[in-house]
Amino acid sequence: MQKPDIPHLLEKYRTGTISPEELALLEAWYLQWQPENQDISLEELQAIKAEVWQSVKPPPARVIKTRSWPRIAAAASLLLLLAASAYYLLHQSTQQPKQKQVAASPVYDFKPGGNKALLTLSNGQQIVLTDAKNGKLADQGSVTVNKTANGQLVYGAGTGNASANMIYNTLATPRGGQYHITLSDGTQVWMNAASSITYPVTFANNERKVVINGEVYFEVAPDENKPFKVSTGNQEVTVLGTRFNVNGYADDAAVSTTLLSGSIKVRNLTSGQSSLLAPGQQANIFKNQAPIHIKTVNAEDAISWKNGYFLFDNQDISSVMKIMSRWYDVDVEYSNYNRQDRFGGTFSRSANLSEILHNLEQVGSVHFKMQANKVIVTN
Known part of the structure; x- marks a missing residue:
């Protein structure tokens, strides 16, 4: 037999909404109930009865017909029931430890980065590429700068010879940012977070030179007459047409250059030492050290960031x-x-x-x- 919900039945009795069947259950429970604490004093029971009586407001005085006496008697008999029930409920509540309510701590998390970068033009104007609409952004000399639908910055090929006063732009990614840029010679550049590249909008006639900070992956457009040079920190990389990754964050112990295809020459600008790399090799130049440390690596691992x-x-x-x-x-x-x-x-x-x-x-x-x-x- 399912145990009756005593607190619920008592509340219904107090408010006068209890049904005959529920009243019978309540009376049956009272007849069988024995307090676990047999040491309850008469004074305690009387105090409980007084408290219960105060909660049961008597109705206004009215004429009572004889046939109402059985109901009055039943109510009177339940007064003691209520007193015992109050004791039961109080006794039960003292046995159950109160749950300590603890304020929920806020849950923090950090979402991954995305295509975010700041473009600085030759006149100092800055364009937040995240907010810029796709399409033409600016004219830089004879070159048009466009933001394409896939979040890529593209420089046109330009016309005429490079000016003696070359025009430079800088593209920088914040923490949590990355970007892909196509330079005017067709070279593809992928930038990792917290990185930058400074480049001429049109390259000189005899060389192509850029300056980077952070981590950048290059796929250099071939041009035997114009070597491509990348400077970062105390290192310079010279290539003709190849795929390589340069990791040159200022807070890292070394600048690491990894060759995926082609051939490159790595030079320590401090000591003047140079080394040629073959595909699958990585050169590390540590700060304030002359030697170039070369080791064989899985070159694709170096561009895992670029591949997602x-x-x-x-x-x-x-x-x-x-x-x-x-x-x-x-x-x-x-x-x-x-x-x-x-x-x-x-x-x-x-x-x-x-x-x-x-x-x-x-x-x-x-x-x-x-x-x-x-x-x-x-x-």
């Missing part, structure tokens, strides 16, 4: 979080983190940051706490 994913190979948490900081535009703090864990794996750049951090927690002794504008790394 992160690739970590035995990297420490500091290196991993530096990449996360750039792409998700979030600051990183370390709180008593002193472990030497190494991490590896492949993650989509389109995933929210919480998903990647959760996976890192599963494979290492590291924990992350996301706040409004930062991530805290702990043991």
Whole structure:
């Protein structure tokens, strides 16, 4: 038999909405009920009865017909029932611990970056490409600058010879940004987050030279008469037509250049030392060091960012979080983190940051706490 809902029945009785069947259930429960605490005093029971009586307001005085006496008697008999029930409910409530209500903490997460960049023209005018409409943006000398439907910046080929006073533009991506630009010679450039490139809108007759910061991938249009040069930090790369990636963030220990196809010459501007790279090789020039360190790598891994994913190979948490900081535009703090864990794996750049951090927690002794504008790394 299902136990009756005593609190509900008592409330219905108090408000006068109880049905005959429910009243019978309530009376039956009262006849069978025995308080678990047999030490209840008479004074306590009388106090409970008085409290219950105050809650049951008597109706206005009226003429009572004889046939109403059974109902009055039933009500009187239930007065003690109510008193006992009140004790029952009070007794039950003291046995059940109150649940502590805790205010819900806000849930923070960070969405992945996207096509965001700032174009600075030769006259200092700046165009936020995220807000700019597709189509013609500006004329720079004889070159037209267009934003295409796929979020790409394209420079026309231009006409005539390059001027002695060359016109330069700068394209910069913020943290959480990336962009693809086609230079006037047809060279394709992909920029990672927090990167920049400064370039002439029309190249000189004898060379093509650009300056970068951050990480940039190039597919250089072939031109045997015009070598293509990329300067970053204390390094210069010279090519004729090839595919390569340069990672030259100012806060990294070294500038890394990885060759995917063709041939390039890497020169240390500080020492003057030069080295030729073959496809599948990577040159690393460390700050304030003369040697160029060359090693064989999987070159495609170097452009995983350009292909839409992160690739970590035995990297420490500091290196991993530096990449996360750039792409998700979030600051990183370390709180008593002193472990030497190494991490590896492949993650989509389109995933929210919480998903990647959760996976890192599963494979290492590291924990992350996301706040409004930062991530805290702990043991």
